[in-house]
Amino acid sequence: MTHDALWYGEVAKNFGMGAASPMNLRVCRQLGRIEFSRFLKAVGASAPRDFASYRQLFEAGQEIFVPEFITFEFEYREPNTQIFRVGDCFAHKGMEKSGVLSEYECGIFVRIEGWFDAMGLKYSRDQDLSRCLKYKGLECVIAYQFDNLANLEEKNK
Secondary structure: OHHHHHHHHHHHHHHOHHHHHHHHHHHHHHHHHHHHHHHHHHHOOOOOOOHHHHHHHHHHHHHHHOOOOOOEEEEEEOOOEEEEEEOOOHHHHHHHHHOOHHHOOOOHHHHHHHHHHHOOOOEEEOOOOOOOOOOOOOOEEEEEEEOOOOOHHHHOO
C-alpha cells in the first residue's frame, strides 16, 4: 500500500487529481479482477452459484488480500445483499493528509468490484462513490445487491 500511495501522490502532483483519480480507479478495478481471478484459479474454484458460496469465496479472498490495517465489517443479508462498513479508513486519512480529499474518488470499492467482475457477478450498489463518503460527512456504509445470486432454496421456489 505504501507504493500505491507514493505512486498516486506522484501522479497527482505531476498531472493533477483530474488525471490521477481516473487512472487510480482503472488500475484498482484491473487489480481486483487480476488478483481475484488468480485466487479462483489457485484454489480451484469457479464462479459462485449462490449467496452462500459467494460469501465463502469472498471471505477467503479478503483474508489474503485485505491487510489488517483496513477495518471492514461485513454483514450479509439474505438472499443477496452484502453491506460493508468502513471504520478507520487509510485512504481517507492519506488523502486528507495530502490535502486532496475533496477531489478523491474511492478506489477501495472499485478494487472489490474487480473481484465481483472476476466472479462474473452482476450487482448494484447504493452509494455514489464519486467522492469519499467520509468527506461528504457520511458514514462509509455501502450495500451491494447481487442480481445473479440468491439462496438455492429461493431459486427453486
